[in-house]
Amino acid sequence: MTTTPSPSDPADAPSVASATSAPPPQVTVLPLTGLGEVREGADLAALLAGALAPLAPREGDVLCVSTKIVSKALGLRVSSEERDAAIERIAVRTVARRLHTRVVTSVVQIPSGPVMAAAGVDGSNAPDGPLLLPEDPDACARELREGLVARLGVSIGVVLTDTSSRIWRVGVSDIALGAAGVTSLEDLRGGVDADGRPLSVTVRNLADELAAAADLVKGKASGIPAALVRGVPGATGVDVPARELSRTGADDWFRRPSLESVWAALGLAPEQEPIARMSPEPAEERIARALEVAALPRPGAPPFLSRAAAVRDRSGSTHIVVERADASATALADAATLAERVRTALGAESLGEELPQVPVLIVPDPEEDPR
Amino acid sequence: MTTTPSPSDPADAPSVASATSAPPPQVTVLPLTGLGEVREGADLAALLAGALAPLAPREGDVLCVSTKIVSKALGLRVSSEERDAAIERIAVRTVARRLHTRVVTSVVQIPSGPVMAAAGVDGSNAPDGPLLLPEDPDACARELREGLVARLGVSIGVVLTDTSSRIWRVGVSDIALGAAGVTSLEDLRGGVDADGRPLSVTVRNLADELAAAADLVKGKASGIPAALVRGVPGATGVDVPARELSRTGADDWFRRPSLESVWAALGLAPEQEPIARMSPEPAEERIARALEVAALPRPGAPPFLSRAAAVRDRSGSTHIVVERADASATALADAATLAERVRTALGAESLGEELPQVPVLIVPDPEEDPR
Numbered sequence: 001m002t003t004t005p006s007p008s009d010p011a012d013a014p015s016v017a018s019a020t021s022a023p024p025p026q027v028t029v030l031p032l033t034g035l036g037e038v039r040e041g042a043d044l045a046a047l048l049a050g051a052l053a054p055l056a057p058r059e060g061d062v063l064c065v066s067t068k069i070v071s072k073a074l075g076l077r078v079s080s081e082e083r084d085a086a087i088e089r090i091a092v093r094t095v096a097r098r099l100h101t102r103v104v105t106s107v108v109q110i111p112s113g114p115v116m117a118a119a120g121v122d123g124s125n126a127p128d129g130p131l132l133l134p135e136d137p138d139a140c141a142r143e144l145r146e147g148l149v150a151r152l153g154v155s156i157g158v159v160l161t162d163t164s165s166r167i168w169r170v171g172v173s174d175i176a177l178g179a180a181g182v183t184s185l186e187d188l189r190g191g192v193d194a195d196g197r198p199l200s201v202t203v204r205n206l207a208d209e210l211a212a213a214a215d216l217v218k219g220k221a222s223g224i225p226a227a228l229v230r231g232v233p234g235a236t237g238v239d240v241p242a243r244e245l246s247r248t249g250a251d252d253w254f255r256r257p258s259l260e261s262v263w264a265a266l267g268l269a270p271e272q273e274p275i276a277r278m279s280p281e282p283a284e285e286r287i288a289r290a291l292e293v294a295a296l297p298r299p300g301a302p303p304f305l306s307r308a309a310a311v312r313d314r315s316g317s318t319h320i321v322v323e324r325a326d327a328s329a330t331a332l333a334d335a336a337t338l339a340e341r342v343r344t345a346l347g348a349e350s351l352g353e354e355l356p357q358v359p360v361l362i363v364p365d366p367e368e369d370p371r
Numbered sequence: 372m373t374t375t376p377s378p379s380d381p382a383d384a385p386s387v388a389s390a391t392s393a394p395p396p397q398v399t400v401l402p403l404t405g406l407g408e409v410r411e412g413a414d415l416a417a418l419l420a421g422a423l424a425p426l427a428p429r430e431g432d433v434l435c436v437s438t439k440i441v442s443k444a445l446g447l448r449v450s451s452e453e454r455d456a457a458i459e460r461i462a463v464r465t466v467a468r469r470l471h472t473r474v475v476t477s478v479v480q481i482p483s484g485p486v487m488a489a490a491g492v493d494g495s496n497a498p499d500g501p502l503l504l505p506e507d508p509d510a511c512a513r514e515l516r517e518g519l520v521a522r523l524g525v526s527i528g529v530v531l532t533d534t535s536s537r538i539w540r541v542g543v544s545d546i547a548l549g550a551a552g553v554t555s556l557e558d559l560r561g562g563v564d565a566d567g568r569p570l571s572v573t574v575r576n577l578a579d580e581l582a583a584a585a586d587l588v589k590g591k592a593s594g595i596p597a598a599l600v601r602g603v604p605g606a607t608g609v610d611v612p613a614r615e616l617s618r619t620g621a622d623d624w625f626r627r628p629s630l631e632s633v634w635a636a637l638g639l640a641p642e643q644e645p646i647a648r649m650s651p652e653p654a655e656e657r658i659a660r661a662l663e664v665a666a667l668p669r670p671g672a673p674p675f676l677s678r679a680a681a682v683r684d685r686s687g688s689t690h691i692v693v694e695r696a697d698a699s700a701t702a703l704a705d706a707a708t709l710a711e712r713v714r715t716a717l718g719a720e721s722l723g724e725e726l727p728q729v730p731v732l733i734v735p736d737p738e739e740d741p742r
Contacts, residue, residue, distance in 0.1 A: 025402065025588060026399060026400065026401050026402065026588065027399070027400040027584070027587045027588050028397060028398070028399050028400075029397065029398040029399075029400070029584070030397050031396065031397065096624060098624075114539065115539050166537060166538075167537075167538045167539070167618070167623075167624070167625045168485065168486050168538070168617060168618050168619075168623060168625070169546070169576060169579065169616055169617065169618060170556065170574065170576065170615060170616050170617065170618050171556045171557075171574040171575055171576030171577075171579075171616065172574065172575055172576060173575065173576045173579050173580050173583075174580070175540070185541065185542045186542075203541065203542040203543065204542055204543055204544065204586075205540060205541065205542030205543060205544045206542075206587075208540065208542075208544050208583065209544050209545070209583040209584070209586055209587055210587070212544075212579065212580040212583035212584060213398070213400070213580070213583060213584035213587055215575075215580055216398045216577075216580055216581070216584055216600075216603045217396060217397065217398050217602075217603075229587075231588075232587045232588075244541060245540055245541050245542065246539060246540065246541065247538070247539050247540060247541050248539075249723070249724065250651055250723040250724040252538075252539060252723065253467060253469075253538070253628035253629065253630070253723070254538045254539070254625050254628055254629060255629045255722050255723055256629055256722065257624035257625055258624065258625060258626045258627055258629075258632035258635075259624070259632075261629035261630075261632040261633055261719070261722055262632055262633050262636040262715075264629075264718060264722055265633040265636075265715045265716070265718030265719040265721075265722065266715055266718065267714070267718060280621055298714065328740070329700075329703055329737035329738075329740030330737050330738055330740070332700055332703055332704055332707070332737070333703055333704075333706075333707040333733065333737040334707075335704075336703070336704040336705075336707035336708050336711075337707050337708070337710070337711045339708070340707075340708045340711040340712060341711060341715075343638070343669065344633075344636045344637055344712075344715055345636070347635060347636030347637065347638060348632070348636040350636075351626050351627065351632055351635055351636065352620070352621040352623065352624070352626055353620065353621040362704065366700035366701050366703070366704040367700075367701055369699070369700030369701070
């Protein structure tokens, strides 16, 4: 008798089961075509249901829709002249402002959570004026999903996408701005990896990955504003709104850029902050800005009595002189305070690109004062 | 004679051409199965070529591979005891350190550009000890691609992926760490959108979107470390290494978290910085930390003569008293400097979560000094 197990041998069952089980999932991203231009007042659910029909939507599919066409259908437009005022009105808080050639871009947190350049207000693909993002993209996704499920009779998920730049990464990619019926966060906590070891990486942002995958067929210039993602296991298992994808408040270690963080700690109000340039800034300009920032008194404090000025010596290197207003103790404390603010503001200017050493001196030197 | 153009009418040609042209592209993400455990010294190109064969790779396909299996094949392992030292050695610079329960996580920039928690050193899916990332993932991708193209005879692109958390977003997703033969950045500058308007969003990070799409079938716990992405137009047109996807240096507005940015501007060396907690920190602790940070002299400066201390008054609110060491001008300048540093450090502690007002007073008050 041979020891080779026969196909019916129970010891062989697991591999037989695995051989006959379904093949591993394959994901397909299908572009929605024939939508045409979406006009204000359009019934987006009806339009999308029509465009979806040829793709025979299935339970578990996720429809990713550029938020832009939701804005178009809702008529969320401003005139080009109202654009900047609209951005200011929408912003929950300003994270950064930067000057590029002669245009200032505001990076702000929008009401639904994400931090977006120009509050997501976009002029491309919008010939009738800039489009605003809907204030509650999750609600829009929910409404759209209800309309689609009612028309199609299958339970699909909906993700509203938008294009976003990311800190530390070059080039934009799509993220999820709104979601309904989608496992936006896949919780792997308590799970184990393929080797049975506890997973150290615990929560996957599935909605952003779906948005990125959809962008592979939507593209920026293709005129295809929606795509159906099919075959992602568990994509519609738990309903997690996209609002939960934003890290805000005390959990956000990067509330402001490095420069603006220091300015805020020096007591500047957002409207007092200088606007840095996107392009590299010469050392001289950065030193001048540090002096300007340092000289702004904290809220409630009187203006400085002392003056701080940059002095270039013969060797070409720069130092800062803080001049005491008079011989009083008050004037000395004032000068010492201003000098330390200048040092901190210079430190801020060195965070992105190191400045040369810039000594800060109080004159007359308090070390030489009579006791 | 009818005015309806016949099919051969030249005026009709464009729509005929469009009707008979290929359907819009559909993207497919195909998991690679049957790879088995990758061991040190394994010929990864041979293994992957074998697993790819059933998928019949085509020109323009992009193979996304978890960098982890590259590290496994290269034997880039350390023992668990060497893990922290390895992270310190790998780091180009430390962006942040945070305490969670009793474990400190270092977020650092790695040599290939990205900012990663624990320098990308990972213990999950690595039973034989933590795995390090390869130092030059683009070179690994290039070598792997050459091996695959030689074996398969078709020109496919290769992306090495890794899991990364992102500022402002909850949950991890995959990014491109290395790339070869892939249009990692798709330059739309000079392009126009579907309405013929200039595109304001100009460079798309295609490699990160490919990595995210691949993760939809790879997952974290599935044991599928590679996926083939098929059908993305232009995905392999221009060879852009993943190194170009990292925004570093002066272009990076977010060099350090808000708190650490201020500490650096106050002159603290990285090794002097306290380690903040990931969980919310009570106001009292943050005030104590501000005092500690402020009291550290700048490099080259003498230790402070004055002492700063928190005083809680009867109403329960806190103020800071900075005591002058003696009646000299030097001691007054010293106290004023320390007081201003305390204000700035308190400002830093307010960036994430607002602190109550904490007045900072110099005693004796210089306003009352005899002239």
